[in-house]
Amino acid sequence: KAGVTQTPRYLIKTRGQQVTLSCSPISGHRSVSWYQQTPGQGLQFLFEYFSETQRNKGNFPGRFSGRQFSNSRSEMNVSTLELGDSALYLCASSLGGTDNEKLFFGSGTQLSVL
Amino acid sequence: GESVGLHLPTLSVQEGDNSIINCAYSNSASDYFIWYKQESGKGPQFIIDIRSNMDKRQGQRVTVLLNKTVKHLSLQIAATQPGDSAVYFCAENNYGGSQGNLIFGKGTKLSVKP
Numbered sequence: 001k002a003g004v005t006q007t008p009r010y011l012i013k014t015r016g017q018q019v020t021l022s023c024s025p026i027s028g029h030r031s032v033s034w035y036q037q038t039p040g041q042g043l044q045f046l047f048e049y050f051s052e053t054q055r056n057k058g059n060f061p062g063r064f065s066g067r068q069f070s071n072s073r074s075e076m077n078v079s080t081l082e083l084g085d086s087a088l089y090l091c092a093s094s095l096g097g098t099d100n101e102k103l104f105f106g107s108g109t110q111l112s113v114l
Numbered sequence: 115g116e117s118v119g120l121h122l123p124t125l126s127v128q129e130g131d132n133s134i135i136n137c138a139y140s141n142s143a144s145d146y147f148i149w150y151k152q153e154s155g156k157g158p159q160f161i162i163d164i165r166s167n168m169d170k171r172q173g174q175r176v177t178v179l180l181n182k183t184v185k186h187l188s189l190q191i192a193a194t195q196p197g198d199s200a201v202y203f204c205a206e207n208n209y210g211g212s213q214g215n216l217i218f219g220k221g222t223k224l225s226v227k228p
Contacts, residue, residue, distance in 0.1 A: 004157070033215070043158070043203065044220035056215045090157050101218065102148060105157030 001028065004106035006091050010088030012087055012112045020078040021109045023091030025072050031055075032074040033103060034066060037088040046089075050096045076110075086113045126225045133191040135222045138203035142185060144206040148216065149178060149189045155199045161189070161202075191224075199226045 003025040034046040045058040049068035066076040092103035145166035150158035162173045177190040205216040
């Protein structure tokens with residue numbers, strides 16, 4: 001069974017631009033979560049989607065948004081990029097049926113904002 | 115706010131020795147904990163999980179211990195191998211939040227000396 005796939009693997013943008021990241025969950029998984037990882041802040045929760053609906057959201061500004069499609073694939077978008085948005089963006093999937101489930105992570109998209 | 119923290123940022127062990135990585139959590143209502151391993155250039159990889167109704171759980175070469183009295187979690191790796199070199203994160207479920215919302219510790223870097 002294929003794991004969580006994230007594209008692109010690396011991305012370089014400039015301040016003010018916007019970016020869209022893509023995530024394909026493990027087949028059969030209906031929940032997709034997004035995390036931002038930086039050396040200073042560690043892993044921080046962005047949001048979680050289940051059945052095309054955002055179920056939970058972390059403490060990030062409105063410039064960070066996401067969506068989920070009917071096939072459970074998800075995208076996240078960051079508008080008006082800032083230097084501080086440089087980070088590894090990780091997507092994780094789970095079955096989504098119960099409260100306590102292990103998350104399976106992709107390899108991430110490394111975003112650099114210049 | 116509630117957070118998960120790690121006692122030691124770095125740990126260096128000799129190949130073949132046992133490793134113990136510690137984690138303190140502050141939310142006494144958390145009832146699900148996970149250990150992840152992250153190698154350079156990869157996303158976090160699930161190692162082992164434990165629910166709050168258990169004190170100990172064993173996997174292949176790994177054991178997780180949970181002490182709810184002092185809100186402490188530990189990961190023990192037996193016969194540590196060079197391939198175990200990575201950053202290890204503990205995570206707790208965000209009690210009261212929905213699925214896919216884990217709170218991660220800052221991580222401990224494990225270095226295995228041959």
